[in-house]
Every structure is written in structure tokens, then in C-alpha cells.
């Protein structure tokens with residue numbers, strides 16, 4: 001019999017917040033570790049995905065929110081697909097990132113949220129990504145001005161980076177972003 005995801009079956013504030021953001025009941029996990037075994041980024045993580053799920057169950061909020069793992073997760077959903085208990089681990093990682101940002105926890109991998117913010121702003125401005133503008137803003141945000149310069153020059157040389165932005169469905173994208181912002185504000 002499938003167990004229903006209800007607030008009553010979750011104990012602890014942190015697990016409840018994760019449930020609210022992800023719709024995932026971490027208590028269904030029986031620690032088989034199939035998620036960890038299939039994760040393509042596990043070799044870089046400091047807390048394995050199965051341990052993140054266990055830590056959420058135990059209310060170990062600091063361990064989860066201060067881990068590199070939640071930022072390194074690529075949202076590929078391999079873990080979610082492999083889980084025999086239908087625990088949506090990828091969504092739990094998303095939820096942990098949301099809670100971390102909302103509560104002002106300093107990200108362990110600051111370049112990753114900086115990249116995500118730069119990307120979203122870029123789409124907001126142009127209706128699609130303008131890579132060269134994005135690279136410039138990301139360098140300003142991270143202070144890593146010389147990182148990957150050689151690769152960038154090669155891409156420019158081979159015409160893989162355009163010098164000017166192209167605007168695609170500018171107003172359509174603005175409307176979509178405004179709807180997302182409204183939904184986020186309603187959630188708070």
C-alpha cells in the first residue's frame with residue numbers, strides 16, 4: 001500500500017519545510033542507497049544524497065543547509081528515477097536550496113547560485129540567454145575575472161558567442177517571470 005504524503009507523518013520543522021517545498025515525504029526512505037550509487041556528481045559531494053535524505057528526517061538542518069551537496073546537485077533526477085520508494089530526492093535538493101536562500105545561509109559553493117541568478121536575470125532582460133553579457137555579469141558577481149578566459153576567447157573565435165543579444169518574445173517572457181514572482185510571493 002502506498003503511503004500518503006501528509007504533514008502528520010512528518011516530524012520536525014525542517015522536514016516539514018522540505019515537505020512543503022518539495023511535496024516529498026522523506027520518511028519513506030529505507031536507506032537502500034540506490035540514489036547515491038547512481039548519482040553522477042557523488043564523487044564531488046561532501047554528504048551523499050542518501051545521507052541528505054536521512055539528515056532531513058533527523059532534523060539535521062545545519063548539516064544539510066551547510067553542505068556542498070545541495071549546490072552541486074545537477075537536478076538530473078537519476079536518484080529520483082532509481083528510488084524504489086518514490087522519494088523525489090532531486091526535489092528535496094531543490095527544497096533545501098530554497099530554504100537555505102530564504103534563511104540567509106551562506107552557500108558552500110557560491111558560484112553556483114551566482115550563476116543561477118545571473119542566468120535568470122539574463123533571460124529576464126533579453127527573453128533568452130545572451131552568453132557574453134552573462135559571462136561579464138558572472139565575473140562581476142564572483143570576482144573571478146580571468147577564469148576560463150582562454151576558453152571564452154576560443155569560443156568567440158569560432159563564433160560560438162554572439163557579440164550582441166537577440167531579443168526573443170521579450171514581453172511573453174516578462175509576463176511568465178511576473179507570474180512566477182507572484183506565485184512565489186503567495187507562498188511566503
Ligand code: SF4
Nearest residue numbers: 029031032033035083
Ligand atoms: S534510493 Fe530512495 S529509499 Fe533508497 S536511500 Fe535513496 S531515497 Fe532512500
Ligand code: SF4
Nearest residue numbers: 039073074076077079
Ligand atoms: S538529481 Fe542531484 S542528487 Fe540526484 S542523481 Fe542528479 S545530481 Fe545526484
